[in-house]
């Protein structure tokens with residue numbers, strides 16, 4: 001093996017405004033319009049959330065996870081549609097199949113996102129550019145969708161790169177550009193550094209990836225444990241994790257922040273029911289069963305607690321999930337604090353064949 005073969009070329013791809021673009025790809029009249037996929041806004045009284053918004057709608061400040069009522073206030077004239085999971089799953093499969101032809105290895109990370117190891121498919125970074133153009137045009141031609149792509153020597157940098165010029169973006173970071181590319185970015189751009197770590201880092205005076213990279217690693221370990229070493233490595237452009245072929249979804253979750261903190265448990269239980277519904281829809285469309293049911297509760301003071309319970313058997317039943325979630329919530333009834341957010345999560349997932357799914361439906365009925 002020559003030493004140059006140790007340098008890898010990784011491509012990260014993420015579809016643009018996926019659910020909204022999917023709707024637009026099958027309905028001409030939705031093209032180039034502010035389009036919101038999510039709950040029914042019920043003229044501002046709807047309680048669900050925005051799943052995603054077209055880039056035209058994002059100009060109004062609308063984004064994933066936002067209460068649908070708030071989106072409605074920002075843009076009442078937008079087009080609001082309910083999700084069509086089946087369509088998204090179909091398009092996702094189509095895209096992943098197209099991508100397979102361009103990579104030595106492909107790792108699907110979510111419904112609209114994948115890593116490709118293209119090391120042996122290209123001779124140099126000029127080749128990478130032409131390969132990307134071919135990927136983009138194949139996806140556009142076969143599905144009508146656009147995507148954003150990042151190319152870099154490792155997965156974490158490729159992921160950051162794909163997100164930096166959206167939509168229809170292409171960002172290439174050559175090995176000798178990694179440090180200068182990363183240095184000015186906010187530390188939160190690193191996938192895995194969420195709002196909580198971001199705040200803790202800010203307390204240490206660390207705002208950018210560059211500041212993180214030059215911080216003493218032993219200090220980071222003292223504050224964050226082994227995550228400290230992990231984030232320091234990533235900030236220094238060191239990420240040896242491989243593109244792993246098998247797509248294993250680890251969990252599926254949905255959550256909702258109440259518009260006003262809630263003390264009425266009726267609302268909480270009803271919301272847990274709606275979220276269980278959303279989660280089992282995604283679960284079934286992906287052809288999964290779950291064995292662990294979990295909830296997340298955030299109180300008015302932002303304290304966040306999770307609880308989970310592993311069942312005896314795998315299932316994809318909404319009723320089972322809902323019942324478990326309701327049971328898990330019981331311990332919080334006497335807490336006294338108001339509730340800001342609840343979430344539902346399933347994990348310990350297992351893929352089932354379509355036949356097994358039919359059988360399961362038959363047993364349940």
Ligand code: TTP
Nearest residue numbers: 014015016017018019020051052064065112166
């Ligand atoms: P994302 O790739 O995060 O978002 P996106 O494709 O809509 O927009 P972009 O990548 O251009 O920023 O998620 C992919 C799909 O997953 C998204 O279309 C809808 C769904 N989704 C949710 O259901 N809830 C969420 O909170 C998020 C972020 C996404």
Ligand code: MG
Nearest residue numbers: 014015016112
């Ligand atoms: Mg996307």
